[in-house]
Amino acid sequence: MTLREEFPEVLRCYQCMSCTLGCPMAQEMDLLPHEVMGAVQLGRDEEVLGSSTPWVCASCEACATRCPNEIEIVQLMDAIRRRAVQQGMASEREPELHRVFLKEIERRGRVHELSLLLELKRRTGLFKISVDELKLGLKMLLKGKLKVFPGVKRGGEELKRLFARRESP
Amino acid sequence: MKIAYYPGCSLESSAREYDLSFRAVCEAVGVELQEVPDWSCCGASSAHQLDPFLSVALPARELLRAEEMGLDLVAPCAACFLRLKEARRRLLGEEALREEVEEALRRRFEGRIQVYHPLQLLGRPELKEALLGKVVRPLEGLRVVCYYGCYLVRPPQVTELDDPEDPHVMEDLVGLTGAEVLDWSWKVDCCGGAHALLRPEVVERLSGGLCLRAREVGAEGIVTACPLCHSNLEAHQGGHPIPVYYFTELLGLAMGLEGAEGWLRRHLVSPDPKLLVGGKA
Numbered sequence: 001m002t003l004r005e006e007f008p009e010v011l012r013c014y015q016c017m018s019c020t021l022g023c024p025m026a027q028e029m030d031l032l033p034h035e036v037m038g039a040v041q042l043g044r045d046e047e048v049l050g051s052s053t054p055w056v057c058a059s060c061e062a063c064a065t066r067c068p069n070e071i072e073i074v075q076l077m078d079a080i081r082r083r084a085v086q087q088g089m090a091s092e093r094e095p096e097l098h099r100v101f102l103k104e105i106e107r108r109g110r111v112h113e114l115s116l117l118l119e120l121k122r123r124t125g126l127f128k129i130s131v132d133e134l135k136l137g138l139k140m141l142l143k144g145k146l147k148v149f150p151g152v153k154r155g156g157e158e159l160k161r162l163f164a165r166r167e168s169p
Numbered sequence: 170m171k172i173a174y175y176p177g178c179s180l181e182s183s184a185r186e187y188d189l190s191f192r193a194v195c196e197a198v199g200v201e202l203q204e205v206p207d208w209s210c211c212g213a214s215s216a217h218q219l220d221p222f223l224s225v226a227l228p229a230r231e232l233l234r235a236e237e238m239g240l241d242l243v244a245p246c247a248a249c250f251l252r253l254k255e256a257r258r259r260l261l262g263e264e265a266l267r268e269e270v271e272e273a274l275r276r277r278f279e280g281r282i283q284v285y286h287p288l289q290l291l292g293r294p295e296l297k298e299a300l301l302g303k304v305v306r307p308l309e310g311l312r313v314v315c316y317y318g319c320y321l322v323r324p325p326q327v328t329e330l331d332d333p334e335d336p337h338v339m340e341d342l343v344g345l346t347g348a349e350v351l352d353w354s355w356k357v358d359c360c361g362g363a364h365a366l367l368r369p370e371v372v373e374r375l376s377g378g379l380c381l382r383a384r385e386v387g388a389e390g391i392v393t394a395c396p397l398c399h400s401n402l403e404a405h406q407g408g409h410p411i412p413v414y415y416f417t418e419l420l421g422l423a424m425g426l427e428g429a430e431g432w433l434r435r436h437l438v439s440p441d442p443k444l445l446v447g448g449k450a
Contacts (some may be wrong), residue, residue, distance in 0.1 A: 007438055018272045018352070024358065024361075025359075025374055026298070026370075027324075028371060046345050058319075058363070059217075059319075060319040060323070060359035061319055064323075064329070065323045065324060076322075078217055078218055078221070081218045081219070082219060082220075093367055094367060097220070097366060097367055098215035098216075098218050101214075101215035102209075102212075102223070104214065105209065105210045105227070109210065110181070110208075110210050111178040111208055111210050112178075112182075113178070113179070113182050113183055114182075117366070119368075121342060132369075133369070134227060136404055139334075140183065140437070142335070143434075143435050143436070143437060144185065144435055145182065145183045145400075146183065147181060147182035151181070154207050155209035155230070156207070156210065157206065158230055158273075159209055159230070159272070161273045161275075162222075162223060162226045162227065162230070163275055165222055165226075165273060166220060166222075
């Protein structure tokens with residue numbers, strides 16, 4: 001199934017570019033939001049799946065809120081993200097963040113911010129922590145903004161059953 | 170009145186002062202918060218990007234727990250609020266999904282309870298009146314702008330909070346404190362959200378831009394209602410220093426609530442000296 005078949009409302013796009021004009025992340029993207037819409041309309045899925053755009057997208061929903069054709073662009077981005085991960089085409093580091101985040105929920109029930117940060121750094125940055133990040137982390141610790149120890153595990157059997165249905169690794 | 174309370178993960182650590190100030194303000198106006206027992210994470214910005222089932226099932230668990238308590242639910246974090254509202258909408262509209270979630274959680278979803286953000290709860294006319302009646306130390310002379318960011322107002326058909334381009338529910342509440350609330354054009358622009366972890370330079374551009382715009386209209390503080398916005402605005406000011414407050418903190422300060430100055434001492438950016446007794450930051 002192509003993205004266009006999964007998400008037929010993309011055919012309503014007439015390239016007014018409202019999405020791109022209001023997008024706070026547009027300048028960081030390799031394909032602009034309206035270009036993603038155009039490529040999906042034309043069935044050029046590969047171009048979209050390997051693009052940085054779905055990962056750079058902050059899901060701020062400005063595009064979908066302003067789209068005159070009421071296309072749920074962020075839901076399309078979600079569909080692209082999942083497919084890119086499933087097909088091993090994700091080009092950016094964000095999937096690792098989301099995996100670590102979900103792992104943290106599975107393990108503790110609640111997200112312990114300090115553990116999340118350290119695990120993410122371990123997996124993506126190989127402890128390449130910048131001076132700025134270190135300063136910020138220390139300041140947050142001193143201000144009591146980072147809980148040092150995680151609390152007890154939450155969610156019990158219910159969470160276990162939910163995560164048993166987890167779709168992709 | 171009683172309402173079920175879902176604090177969310179941030180309010181246990183980086184946004185502890187939001188939790189403390191919200192609880193204190195509620196207590197002062199007779200709103201009893203009952204924390205959802207054994208609550209777990211809503212999935213935030215990660216579940217919907219990788220796993221469509223979990224993105225609904227995680228918040229559904231909390232909706233079901235609140236239903237069991239027989240109470241409406243209030244969630245102060247904008248991401249939790251959006252995920253809970255979106256899950257409720259989809260459980261009501263998609264039968265197959267609802268059945269799958271019910272099977273996994275072994276409980277039926279009735280759809281009886283509503284999800285609110287503290288802006289909606291405290292913004293109710295009778296509570297606004299109660300808040301105004303408790304103001305003993307008006308924050309006169311403090312000039313601020315209110316900042317909503319994304320998830321409180323978008324998608325509007327999900328959050329149902331206010332006008333998505335020009336909301337004013339926060340301005341109405343902060344106005345009760347006696348502070349001067351300035352208008353500006355950036356209240357629903359994005360702060361960069363979860364990109365703080367992998368793309369801090371982008372957050373520096375977006376949040377720093379917001380700090381600059383706030384200062385340009387003459388504001389001495391930015392008021393927020395979201396833990397991630399608060400954290401980004403404080404940590405990434407782009408060279409335009411300005412204090413950032415939770416709206417509940419300003420309400421608590423104006424009401425002279427105990428511990429209010431302690432909330433502000435947890436901030437990364439020192440508060441306006443005007444807000445502290447004796448005038449020292």
